[in-house]
Structure formats: structure tokens, C-alpha cells
Amino acid sequence: MNTMVRPAVMSDLPRILELVHELAAYEKAADQVEATQADFESVLFPREGAPTAYAHVAVVDDEVVGIAVWFLTFSTWTGTNGIWLEDLFVDPAQRGTGLGRALLAALAHECVMRGLRRLEWCVLDWNTPSIEFYDSLGATPQDEWTTYRLSGDALTSLER
Template structure:
């Protein structure tokens, strides 16, 4: 079995979206994925300008079985960018093989090579296996913050108010 982690290419987009759907199912939110292949292609490989979203994939024998989708953040406290890991997912049949660690290591290398001081992400509070995995790597939970989200009617209302 040959494994590899690499930056995603445009030909990976259909498989990336399949794995996003698998992640949504795992996270009990299968009905919430609205993204299309076109959305991912536009975000990861825009025809004009530079991408604002990036992805790495994990392969086994040439088949993509894992993804790390990420983007750059900015901290006013450090005065520098960091990486926000939006989604990390490895197909259940390939978990425990080190591919999740390899994907995170690829992002850690991006941070080190670019001089970025932070790699951050969310994990669902009920996802004990992932929490244990992240703890084993030395990641530290940041539980003093509360996440807020504005979308739908509230977003439109605020965005169109005077």
C-alpha cells in the first residue's frame, strides 16, 4: 500500500466534494451541504486571481481517501496570518493508518515554511475520537471562546439595514 499527502489539484474536486458529504453524514448534518463541484473549483482554483481556499489530499494507491480544506486567517495580536483548518476527514476504512496525522503535518509544514504561528480548527464537542487524536498530537482546546454564527434571515436583515 502506497500513501501520499499532496496539494489538491482541479481533478480532485469531485472526490473532495464526495468526502465533504461523507464528513457531513458523520457529523449528523448530511442535509446541510449545499456546495457543488463548481463551488469548490471556483474556491480552490479560481480562473482570475489567487485562491483564498486551499486543500490537501491523502491518497492510498492513487485513490483520494482524505482531505484537509483550509484558508489563511489573520491575528491582530500576533500581527500575522495563520491557517484555519475548515475540514479534516479521512474515509473510515483508512482511519488509524496515520493519514489524518499526515494531513495535519502537511499543514504544520505550511505554517513552518511560511512563518505562520498558528494552526487552528474546530471540533464538535461530542466527537471524542477526534478530540483524543488532537490531544495526542499536542493540540490544546481553546474553550474560553463562544462561537457565533449569523446566517439566513438575520444576516440579510443586518446586511440590508441602514
């Protein structure tokens, strides 16, 4: 079995979107995915300007079986950028093989090489297997913070 983690390339986009749909189903939100391949292309591989999001993929025998989709953040406290991991997903048949850890290690490497001070993400409270995995890596939950979101009508109402 030949495995590797690498930055995503344009030809990975159909599979990345498939894995996003699988993740949404796992998170009991399958009907909430609106993203298209064109959406991913415009942010990961824009025709003009720099990308606003990035992705790494885990590959087994030339098949993409895992993704880490991320973007840069900024901390006013540290004065430096960091990485926000938007989605991490490994095909259930490949879990336990070290690919999730390898994807996170690739992002940790990005942080170190770029001088970034943080790698952060959210996890659903009920997702015990993922929480146990993150704990095993030495990640620390930020329980004192509550994530808020404006979207839909609330977002457009505030904008007015």
C-alpha cells in the same frame, strides 16, 4: 500500499466533494451541504486571482481517501496570518493508518514554511475520537472562546 499527502489538484474535486458529503453525514448534517464542484473550483482553482481556500489530500494507491480544506486567517495580536482548518476527514476504512496526522503535519509544514504562527480548527463537542486524536498531537482546546455565526435570515437582516 502506496500513500502520500499532497496539495489538491483540479481532478481531485469530485472526490473532495464526495468526502465533504461523507463528513457531513458523520456529523449528522448530511442535508446541510449546499456546495457544488463549481463552488470548490471557484475558490480552490479560480480562473482569475489567487485562491481563497486550499486543500490537501491523502492518497492511497492513487485514490483520494482524505482531505484537509483550509484558508488563511489573520491575528491582530501576532500581526501574522495563520491557517484555519475548515474540514479534516479521512475515509473510515483508512482511519488509524496515520493519514489524519499526515494531513495535519502537511498543514503544520505550510505554517512553518510561510511563517504562519497558528493552525486552528473547531471540533464538535461530542466527537470524542477526534478530540482524543487532537489531544494526542499536543493541540490545546480554546475553551474560553465561543464560536458565533450569522447566516440565513439573521445575516441578511443585519446587512440591511
